[in-house]
Amino acid sequence: MEKHATSILQCIRCGEKIEVEMPEYKCRKCGGVGTLEYRVDYESLGEVKFSGEFNFWRYRSLMPKVSNCATMHEGGTPLYRAERLAKSLGLSRLYLKDETRNPTNSFRDRAAALMVSNMLDLGYTAAVCASNGNMGASLAAYCAKYGMACHVIIPKHVDVGKLAQMIIYDAVIEEYGETVDESMEKAMNLADETGWYQASSSLNPLVIEAQKTIAFEIYEQIGVPDNIIVAMGSGGTIYSIWKGFRELNDLGMIKGSPRLIGVQSSGCPPIVNAYLGKDESIESPMTRATSIFVLNPPKRDLAIKAIRESGGLAVAVSDQEILEAEQEIAKMEGIFAEPASSGTIAALRRLLDESAIDRGDSVVCLITGSGLKATDVLQTLSKKRKMALLEAEFSTKERILRIIARKRTYGYEIWKELGKSMTRAAIYQHLNDLRSRGLITVQVKNGRKYFTITQRGRRVLKAIDDIKVLL
Numbered sequence: 279m280e281k282h283a284t285s286i287l288q289c290i291r292c293g294e295k296i297e298v299e300m301p302e303y304k305c306r307k308c309g310g311v312g313t314l315e316y317r318v319d320y321e322s323l324g325e326v327k328f329s330g331e332f333n334f335w336r337y338r339s340l341m342p343k344v345s346n347c348a349t350m351h352e353g354g355t356p357l358y359r360a361e362r363l364a365k366s367l368g369l370s371r372l373y374l375k376d377e378t379r380n381p382t383n384s385f386r387d388r389a390a391a392l393m394v395s396n397m398l399d400l401g402y403t404a405a406v407c408a409s410n411g412n413m414g415a416s417l418a419a420y421c422a423k424y425g426m427a428c429h430v431i432i433p434k435h436v437d438v439g440k441l442a443q444m445i446i447y448d449a450v451i452e453e454y455g456e457t458v459d460e461s462m463e464k465a466m467n468l469a470d471e472t473g474w475y476q477a478s479s480s481l482n483p484l485v486i487e488a489q490k491t492i493a494f495e496i497y498e499q500i501g502v503p504d505n506i507i508v509a510m511g512s513g514g515t516i517y518s519i520w521k522g523f524r525e526l527n528d529l530g531m532i533k534g535s536p537r538l539i540g541v542q543s544s545g546c547p548p549i550v551n552a553y554l555g556k557d558e559s560i561e562s563p564m565t566r567a568t569s570i571f572v573l574n575p576p577k578r579d580l581a582i583k584a585i586r587e588s589g590g591l592a593v594a595v596s597d598q599e600i601l602e603a604e605q606e607i608a609k610m611e612g613i614f615a616e617p618a619s620s621g622t623i624a625a626l627r628r629l630l631d632e633s634a635i636d637r638g639d640s641v642v643c644l645i646t647g648s649g650l651k652a653t654d655v656l657q658t659l660s661k662k663r664k665m666a667l668l669e670a671e672f673s674t675k676e677r678i679l680r681i682i683a684r685k686r687t688y689g690y691e692i693w694k695e696l697g698k699s700m701t702r703a704a705i706y707q708h709l710n711d712l713r714s715r716g717l718i719t720v721q722v723k724n725g726r727k728y729f730t731i732t733q734r735g736r737r738v739l740k741a742i743d744d745i746k747v748l749l
């Protein structure tokens with residue numbers, strides 16, 4: 279049996295230390311909720327060598343001890359060098375940590391594996407969690423595999439794909455609250471009343487321990503990068519990664535640490551506001567990046583600690599920027615990322631423009647989950663995108679076609695009507711294109727070329743009008 283670090287739970291608010299088997303989430307002394315964190319005793323370990331297959335359980339000696347091992351082959355995810363995306367951003371080294379490759383296509387499978395292992399150890403047969411989607415989907419899958427009941431409390435806005443996962447994995451789903459903050463209250467009360475295992479990601483301290491393995495993997499894959507960019511909802515994920523690197527430091531395995539950069543949507547940026555010292559109240563909060571839609575982030579202070587201690591930054595980007603980045607990642611790197619984690623690329627673009635990140639730096643963006651879980655978001659975007667393409671192509675041609683649709687006319691008249699804003703040669707190029715597509719015809723009269731719209735040309739104009747009405 280391999281050597282295992284001893285770990286105890288300590289309250290980050292009052293410092294109270296408790297030795298328990300069960301990962302409690304309320305401090306017995308100060309009453310803090312979600313303030314308990316595992317502290318690993320490195321002295322007890324001696325020299326650490328990671329061994330075994332490249333997957334989540336390779337790091338088991340640095341996680342709180344579990345005897346059972348619930349696994350669906352989580353972790354060990356690829357870290358891709360994103361060369362095309364890097365080139366378009368003007369950056370030398372960009373990597374994407376692809377957590378979509380986990381069993382249920384998100385990083386939360388790490389947490390589900392550790393918590394369900396803990397449930398097996400302790401003899402639990404039912405779990406409850408409040409979730410924006412990914413944690414619920416992961417927990418439901420692992421509970422299904424190990425024959426446990428899974429209850430998920432979801433807020434109003436949950437991505438359709440994640441809901442589909444919870445349903446097919448046979449979780450009992452209850453909608454409660456506008457945002458996950460309210461769902462969490464409900465999950466707390468339910469666990470207290472029923473004795474179900476508390477698996478909400480902001481409450482169960484094993485979640486941070488499981489997620490810190492992402493840092494261990496990045497370290498094994500490329501060493502210590504200059505920057506890691508992470509989307510922030512509750513704030514727990516960025517802190518987990520910070521904790522992972524800090525532990526590698528404490529173990530003497532690395533020196534220094536990456537700067538941790540946290541990203542939120544400008545539609546709901548409580549951690550960014552707190553970091554910048556801004557007024558924290560958010561008027562009509564909303565973001566389509568539902569997995570980071572958290573109004574009162576339970577791990578806010580820990581996220582800010584990770585950012586400050588690593589010399590990092592916090593940035594808010596718009597939903598529009600997030601969705602555009604999602605398409606960039608897909609079309610340049612072949613990865614379909616969920617909106618929240620696409621925000622990391624939007625933030626990177628911004629920070630490079632502001633020279634807050636050096637173009638010679640190495641950057642890792644954490645891709646937390648698959649975009650297939652959140653395809654509902656893409657519907658409005660794809661319409662807009664198609665329209666943008668249409669407009670770019672048709673703007674000038676469309677205007678020329680509309681001029682010709684009004685009356686038969688010739689090149690010089692069209693050039694004047696367009697405000698003489700372009701060369702006549704360019705106008706003749708457009709006229710040739712329109713003609714070769716069968717949208718206009720030409721007749722020569724008195725040495726002058728007259729253009730007339732065709733039936734096909736009129737149908738195209740009508741189709742453009744119809745699309746505009748739809749939008």
Ligand SMILES: [Zn+2]
Binds near residue numbers: 293294308309313
């Ligand atoms: Zn306490």
